[in-house]
Amino acid sequence: MGAWSYSSISTFKQCPKKYFHLKIAKDFKDEGGEAMQYGSDVHKAAEEYIKNGVAVPEKFSFLKPVVERLDKLPGEKETELKMGLREDKTPCNFFASDVWWRGIADFLALDDETGTAFSVDYKTGKNAKYADFKQLDLVAGAIFCYFPYIKKVKSALAYVVSGDFLTKEHVVEKK
Numbered sequence: 001m002g003a004w005s006y007s008s009i010s011t012f013k014q015c016p017k018k019y020f021h022l023k024i025a026k027d028f029k030d031e032g033g034e035a036m037q038y039g040s041d042v043h044k045a046a047e048e049y050i051k052n053g054v055a056v057p058e059k060f061s062f063l064k065p066v067v068e069r070l071d072k073l074p075g076e077k078e079t080e081l082k083m084g085l086r087e088d089k090t091p092c093n094f095f096a097s098d099v100w101w102r103g104i105a106d107f108l109a110l111d112d113e114t115g116t117a118f119s120v121d122y123k124t125g126k127n128a129k130y131a132d133f134k135q136l137d138l139v140a141g142a143i144f145c146y147f148p149y150i151k152k153v154k155s156a157l158a159y160v161v162s163g164d165f166l167t168k169e170h171v172v173e174k175k
Contacts (some may be wrong), residue, residue, distance in 0.1 A: 003084070003099045006135040026081075039124045042160060043106060045077040046122055050107065058097035063160050073118050075111030080104055083142045093145045103139050115151040117143050120158050127163035131157055 002023065012019040021028040024154035032040075042063060048054035049067045056064045071077070085101045092099055107120040119139055123131075136155035143153050153170040 003102045005102045007136050035124075039122075042124050043080065043122055046160075049093070050077055051079050062163075065163075066158050066160050066165075070107050070118075070120060073109040073111075074113070075109040075116075075118070078105060078108040079111070080088055080106060081108050082152065083139075083146055085142055085145055089141075089145050091142075101138070101142070103135075103142050105139050106145070108143070110147055110150065112149055115149055117147065117150045119143060119153055119155045121156070123157055123159045125159060127162045128157065128159045128166055128173045129162075131159075131166050133157070133166075133168050136168050136171070144170075144172055 002006045006034040008019065008023060011022065022030055027045070042060055045054075045056050045060045045063055046067050049056050049063075050071055056067060064163045082104050083100040084092045084096055086096075086098050087090050087100040094102055105119050106122045107118075109118040111117070117140075119136070121135060121139070131150065133155075140155055142151040143150055151172045155170060159163075159165070
């Protein structure tokens, strides 16, 4: 069995036949559409601002307050961080032959002084009416595996067009 991700499970829930053709038979390639390209462009603009200080393009001006706020968070910043986990939950390369789960943190700030990470997933949908926190849960779990010094993850879905910012906190439980 191949690796799974939040998006692959979402595809399966949406349409098992589509999942089969994209992920199992691999006889169809999802080229995406305008909405997918738009989302990719927004992610790239956010990444370029955080990573390289590149100004946010005027057409994405709604993104500027979000990335400015994120850039001020304490800690080491990561953008579009690709994470892979083996079945035993040990970190591995995103494309490793034994990868069991894959996920991407759109934005991550790791504050080793407080043991806190800030993880944000950008959403370009019009509003947060159908927000799903499961993706945040999965990425937070991977962050705990990748960065054992992190004891708390403050996660958010940032609906950059509407300005909705939905948060959830994850804490390592003591055993």
